[in-house]
Each structure stands twice: as C-alpha cells, then as structure tokens.
Amino acid sequence: MTEVSPTAGRSAPGGLMFGAIIISFLAVIVIIVYTNQTLRSIEKNLPTALFSELNSLAATLDDVSAVVSSARIAAATNDPLHVQTLHADIVVAHSRIVELRNTYVANNMVNASALHAVLAPAIADLQNWLSDGVSGFAPESPIALSIIATRINEAFHKAAKIKNESQAGAYRILAQERSRLETFQQSVNLLFLLTAGLACMLIFLLFRQIGIKNKEIIANEAIQQQNALLTSLLHHIPLGVAVWDKQKTILHLNPGFSQLTGYTRVDLKLLSNWPKLAYPDPQYRQQTIRHWKTVGRNSSVCEYRVTGKDGHVKDIEFRTALLPDGRGISTLTDVSERNKNEKALQESRLLEARAKKMESLGLLAGGVAHDLNNILSGIVSYPELLLLELPEDHKMHRPIEIMRQSGMRASAIVQDLLTVARGVAVAKEPINLLTIIEDYLQSPDFRMIEQYHPGITLSTNLAADTANILGSKVHIRKILMNLISNSFEASSPPG
Numbered sequence: 001m002t003e004v005s006p007t008a009g010r011s012a013p014g015g016l017m018f019g020a021i022i023i024s025f026l027a028v029i030v031i032i033v034y035t036n037q038t039l040r041s042i043e044k045n046l047p048t049a050l051f052s053e054l055n056s057l058a059a060t061l062d063d064v065s066a067v068v069s070s071a072r073i074a075a076a077t078n079d080p081l082h083v084q085t086l087h088a089d090i091v092v093a094h095s096r097i098v099e100l101r102n103t104y105v106a107n108n109m110v111n112a113s114a115l116h117a118v119l120a121p122a123i124a125d126l127q128n129w130l131s132d133g134v135s136g137f138a139p140e141s142p143i144a145l146s147i148i149a150t151r152i153n154e155a156f157h158k159a160a161k162i163k164n165e166s167q168a169g170a171y172r173i174l175a176q177e178r179s180r181l182e183t184f185q186q187s188v189n190l191l192f193l194l195t196a197g198l199a200c201m202l203i204f205l206l207f208r209q210i211g212i213k214n215k216e217i218i219a220n221e222a223i224q225q226q227n228a229l230l231t232s233l234l235h236h237i238p239l240g241v242a243v244w245d246k247q248k249t250i251l252h253l254n255p256g257f258s259q260l261t262g263y264t265r266v267d268l269k270l271l272s273n274w275p276k277l278a279y280p281d282p283q284y285r286q287q288t289i290r291h292w293k294t295v296g297r298n299s300s301v302c303e304y305r306v307t308g309k310d311g312h313v314k315d316i317e318f319r320t321a322l323l324p325d326g327r328g329i330s331t332l333t334d335v336s337e338r339n340k341n342e343k344a345l346q347e348s349r350l351l352e353a354r355a356k357k358m359e360s361l362g363l364l365a366g367g368v369a370h371d372l373n374n375i376l377s378g379i380v381s382y383p384e385l386l387l388l389e390l391p392e393d394h395k396m397h398r399p400i401e402i403m404r405q406s407g408m409r410a411s412a413i414v415q416d417l418l419t420v421a422r423g424v425a426v427a428k429e430p431i432n433l434l435t436i437i438e439d440y441l442q443s444p445d446f447r448m449i450e451q452y453h454p455g456i457t458l459s460t461n462l463a464a465d466t467a468n469i470l471g472s473k474v475h476i477r478k479i480l481m482n483l484i485s486n487s488f489e490a491s492s493p494p495g
Contacts, residue, residue: 028195057115057163060100063093064119067126068156071149078142087130094123115162122155136381240332244271251327260316260332262309278306303335315339372414379407402444412474430468431476437462440480449485455493458484
C-alpha cells in the first residue's frame with residue numbers, strides 16, 4: 001500500500017489559498033486602476049457640466065436683457081414697430097426660460113431654479129399685459145408699456161444678482177469636488193499599499209503554518225475554533241439571550257441580555273422572578289402573563305414594555321423556542337427605535353395629507369379670487385370715469401371717491417387670495433403711518449364702529465415727524481382696523 005504524506009494533503013489547500021490571494025491582489029490592482037481613471041474622468045467632466053449650466057444662465061439673461069431694452073424703447077417712443085419688436089423678444093426669452101426649466105431646474109449644480117422662479121413669472125406677466133392690458137389700460141398704451149418696462153427691469157436685476165451668486169457658488173462647488181476627488185484618490189492609493197502589505201503578510205503566515213503544523217494539531221485547532229466561535233457568537237450577538245432548564249432555572253444570560261435589561265443571574269435566578277422585575281405594574285404584569293401563556297409559548301413573536309433595572313422602559317420583542325431536551329431559549333430585541341420611527345412615519349403621512357388639503361384650499365382661493373377680480377373691475381373703473389367728469393366741489397365727488405377706495409380695498413383683498421393661491425410674496429411700497437391713520441379715521445368703516453359703540457370715543461396723540469416705512473398699505477390698514485375694532489369691543493362705556 002502506498003502512504004500519502006500529510007504534508008502533501010495540506011499542500012493542495014495551501015496552493016489554492018495562495019492562488020486565491022494572488023487573484024484577489026490582482027483584482028484589487030485592477031479596481032484601483034479603474035477607480036483612478038474614473039476619478040480623472042469625473043474631474044475633467046465636472047467643470048464642463050458646471051460651465052454649461054452657467055452659460056445657459058448667461059444666455060437666458062442676455063435674452064431677458066434684450067426684452068428690457070425693447071420695453072424701455074417701446075415705453076419711450078410708443079412706436080408700434082418697437083412694440084412688435086418687444087413681442088418678438090418676449091417670445092425668444094420665454095423659449096429660453098422654458099428650455100432652462102426643462103434642462104436644469106429639476107437637477108442643477110447652480111441656482112437655476114431661483115433664476116427661473118424670478119424670470120418665469122415676469123415674462124408671463126408681460127405676455128398677459130401685452131395681450132389684455134394692465135389695470136384697465138390698453139396693452140400698447142404709454143402707461144401699460146411703462147409698467148411693463150418697470151416689471152421686467154426689476155426681474156432682470158434680481159436674476160442678474162442670482163446669476164452672479166450662482167457663478168460664485170459653482171466655482172466653490174468645483175473647488176470642493178476637486179478636493180474631494182484628490183482625497184478619495186489618496187485613500188485608494190493607501191488602500192492599495194495596505195492590501196499589498198496584507199497580502200504579503202498572509203503569504204508569509206500561510207507558508208509558516210504549512211511548515212509547523214501537522215494533521216492532528218489542525219484538527220484540534222479546528223475544534224477549538226468552533227467552540228470559540230460559538231462562545232463568541234453567544235456573547236457578542238446583538239440580542240439578549242436567556243437559557244433555562246426544565247425546572248425553570250436560569251442557566252445562562254448573555255452580556256447582551258444584561259446590557260439590554262440591566263439584570264444579571266444574581267437578580268434573575270429563576271424564570272418566575274422575571275415578571276416581577278420586568279413588569280412592576282401589577283395590572284400590566286397580569287396582562288403580559290396571560291398573553292404569554294396564550295401566544296408566547298407557541299414560538300410566536302411577542303412585544304412587551306419591559307422596565308429595566310435602571311427604571312427605563314423599553315419596547316422589547318421576544319422570540320422563544322423550546323429545545324427537544326426540555327430546555328428553553330429566548331431572544332430579546334430592543335424595538336423602541338423602530339416603533340419611534342414608525343410613529344414618526346405615521347405623523348409625516350398625516351402632515352402630507354394636511355399639506356394636500358392646504359394645496360386644494362389654495363387652488364379654491366385662486367379660482368374665487370379670479371372670479372372676484374372680474375366683478376370688481378367695473379366697481380373700480382367706473383367710479384374713476386365718473387370722477388373725471390365731476391368737479392372736485394361737486395356734492396357726489398366725495399361719495400364716489402369713497403366707492404372707488406372701497407373697491408380698491410376689495411381688490412387688494414382679492415389680491416391676498418391670489419397671493420395665497422400662488423404662494424408668492426406681497427409687494428411692498430414706502431408708506432406713511434400718519435397718512436394711513438388719518439385716512440382710516442375719516443373712513444366710513446371707522447364711523448360705523450363709532451355708531452356701534454356710542455359711549456366710547458377715540459383720542460389720538462400722533463408724532464408729527466414719523467418716518468416712512470416699507471410695507472403693504474392695505475395690510476397695515478387692516479391691522480389698524482382690527483386693533484381699533486378690538487379696542488372698542490373690549491372697552492365698556494363710557495370710555
């Protein structure tokens with residue numbers, strides 16, 4: 001009979017391991033080379049993408065600049081030919097803005113969305129005003145053209161500022177990405193060196209093991225490794241583990257169990273001690289015991305609120321299995337964070353549903369506001385025509401003026417509804433608080449409040465040198481009206 005050398009039996013696995021190490025080492029080299037090439041490609045293509053987006057922003061601003069120039073010329077000359085040129089420039093600018101939206105607004109490295117948010121409404125307003133007119137003025141009237149020029153000029157300056165900020169931000173992004181690429185490339189090179197060193201070390205250990213170990217030592221070490229693995233798994237598994245015997249005596253509690261609950265075998269010698277320790281509330285303890293007897297013994301997953309040794313309450317998930325020899329084993333998992341995340345998810349869904357309801361209300365407000373605007377156009381415009389025909393000393397001049405002002409305030413309220421529907425900011429203008437207060441005190445609204453509260457009078461003590469402020473005249477007047485109305489209602493006559 002021919003004897004087979006133990007060394008020969010070990011050489012085949014050793015050769016396979018050596019070959020696997022060489023293949024792994026070569027694979028790492030290929031991956032590192034490919035990664036370096038990819039990083040270089042990204043470094044070359046990133047500036048191209050950034051500059052392409054910046055060029056698109058610049059081209060859009062150039063088209064809007066042409067609209068600004070055409071609007072100024074048309075407002076100054078009121079020439080139909082210049083107005084026609086303005087129409088053509090607006091069409092070109094609108095096409096460019098649409099292209100910007102479809103190309104970069106959804107996913108861009110520069111602030112193209114902010115530029116679109118400034119220019120798109122302005123171009124839309126110009127198209128509407130050149131088609132329908134502005135505040136009762138004809139589309140090609142000098143006043144309408146002046147308003148158009150002012151509107152597009154303001155939007156152009158805002159967009160130019162955004163473009164400059166985007167350009168600066170793009171350069172910052174480029175510098176940051178280059179720095180990140182260089183750092184990542186250095187990390188890849190360091191990984192290569194570490195892999196090479198590790199491979200050399202493994203090769204050395206492999207040859208050393210083949211030279212000094214025999215078949216019996218390998219078998220013993222394998223048994224020891226298996227025992228060590230089982231022990232390590234039991235001690236380091238990220239679960240609490242409890243084992244008990246037929247007499248319900250606790251045989252083992254792993255460190256995960258003690259870390260999770262705070263209890264050790266000193267506190268928990270018998271399985272019957274667990275309910276009193278984990279469920280101090282008698283009512284909840286009885287509920288848990290009944291549920292455990294009904295469900296838990298059938299290897300089902302159960303979840304209970306467990307009070308730890310430090311007094312903290314955690315949501316613990318229990319899984320129990322009965323072994324053939326009568327022993328039992330239970331695993332404990334802390335699901336407090338999972339339950340918290342599930343609760344947060346439910347709350348976010350409620351918030352999302354609430355946001356959709358608010359969006360529907362905004363759409364409804366927008367529709368109502370447009371309908372009211374159509375109704376108020378006659379209420380505002382006809383008093384203005386009547387005032388042009390009446391002298392200032394006519395007895396009907398003042399009532400008609402009050403009608404016109406009331407119509408304008410109603411129109412401002414409708415504009416608030418449009419603001420809610422569109423989600424845009426309210427326009428502000430320089431206003432004087434003294435003027436607003438004096439106008440309101442002479443208004444029919446204030447006289448009506450005085451009629452409802454005859455025993456209460458309002459006295460004023462206003463400073464003469466009050467400076468102007470920037471705000472919405474309509475909203476300031478509403479605030480003043482609400483303050484005075486609430487003051488009258490809160491006062492008892494005489495007062």
